[in-house]
Amino acid sequence: MSEPSTNRISAKAWLCGGTFLLALACTxxxxxxxxxxxxxxxxxxxxxxxxxxxxxxxxxxDPTNADALYNMAATYHEMAKVNxxxxxxxxxxxFYNRCLDQDPNHVDxxxxxxxxxxxxxxxxxxxxxxEGWAQRNPTSADPKVELARLYQEFGDDQTALxxxxxxxxxxxxxxxxxxxxxxxxxxxxxxxxxxANYQRSLSLNNFQDGVSTRVATxxxxxxxxxxxxxxxxxxxxVQNPNTTQRY
Numbered sequence: 001m002s003e004p005s006t007n008r009i010s011a012k013a014w015l016c017g018g019t020f021l022l023a024l025a026c027t028x029x030x031x032x033x034x035x036x037x038x039x040x041x042x043x044x045x046x047x048x049x050x051x052x053x054x055x056x057x058x059x060x061x062d063p064t065n066a067d068a069l070y071n072m073a074a075t076y077h078e079m080a081k082v083n084x085x086x087x088x089x090x091x092x093x094x095f096y097n098r099c100l101d102q103d104p105n106h107v108d109x110x111x112x113x114x115x116x117x118x119x120x121x122x123x124x125x126x127x128x129x130x131e132g133w134a135q136r137n138p139t140s141a142d143p144k145v146e147l148a149r150l151y152q153e154f155g156d157d158q159t160a161l162x163x164x165x166x167x168x169x170x171x172x173x174x175x176x177x178x179x180x181x182x183x184x185x186x187x188x189x190x191x192x193x194x195x196a197n198y199q200r201s202l203s204l205n206n207f208q209d210g211v212s213t214r215v216a217t218x219x220x221x222x223x224x225x226x227x228x229x230x231x232x233x234x235x236x237x238v239q240n241p242n243t244t245q246r247y
Contacts (some may be wrong), residue, residue, distance in 0.1 A: 032062035
C-alpha cells in the first residue's frame with residue numbers, strides 16, 4: 001500500500017489544478033520497493049525512461065506491487081501526452097487497470113485512469129468508472145471526492161458540491177473532502193465558509209502546502225471563519241467541547 005500523501009512526489013498537472021502523485025512506498029525497503037523509489041526519483045529529476053526501467057525492475061521482483069503499477073501507468077500517461085503517442089497511452093491504460101486489479105481502492109490510480117479516459121475522449125467511461133467505485137464502496141469518502149472533481153471538470157458545480165457533502169457525511173475526518181469543499185466555497189465567493197473548511201482540513205492533515213497557502217491568503221485578507229456547514233448545508237457544525245479538534 002502507498003505511504004501517506006506527505007511522502008508522495010508531485011509530477012504533472014491533473015484536472016482542476018490537481019496533480020499526478022507518484023506513490024513512493026518503501027516499507028521495509030524490499031528490492032521491489034527500492035526500485036519503485038528509484039523510479040520516482042528519476043521522474044522527479046526529469047528522466048522518465050530511466051524511471052520506466054526502475055518500475056520494470058520493481059515489477060519483475062513483485063508483479064503485485066500496485067504502487068509500481070500505478071507509477072508505470074502515470075509515467076507512460078504523461079509521456080504519451082507529451083509525445084502524442086497513442087500506443088503509449090494504451091500501455092498506460094493497461095497498467096492502470098493492472099494496478100486496480102491488485103488494489104481495488106487505489107485512489108491515485110482511479111484518478112489517473114479517469115484523466116486518461118478524458119484525455120482519450122471517453123468521458124462516459126470515466127463517469128462509469130468512478131460511479132462504479134462509489135457504488136462498491138458506499139462507506140468510503142474517497143470515491144465521492146473523485147466524482148466531485150470529475151463533475152467540476154465538466155462544469156457541474158452543483159452535483160460536485162453534493163458529492164462532497166456526501167463525502168464529509170460519510171467521513172467527517174477526510175481532509176481531502178474538506179479541502180475540496182473549501183475550494184468550491186472559495187470559488188463561489190463564500191470566503192468565510194471556505195476558510196472554515198480549509199482549517200478543518202488542516203486540522204486533520206497539516207501536511208498540505210496548498211491548503212496552508214489558501215488559509216494564509218484568506219486570513220491576510222481579513223476573512224473570518226464561520227463554523228462549517230453541516231453536510232446538508234442548512235445548519236452549522238458545532239464543535240464538541242470535549243474534543244481538541246479545531247474546525
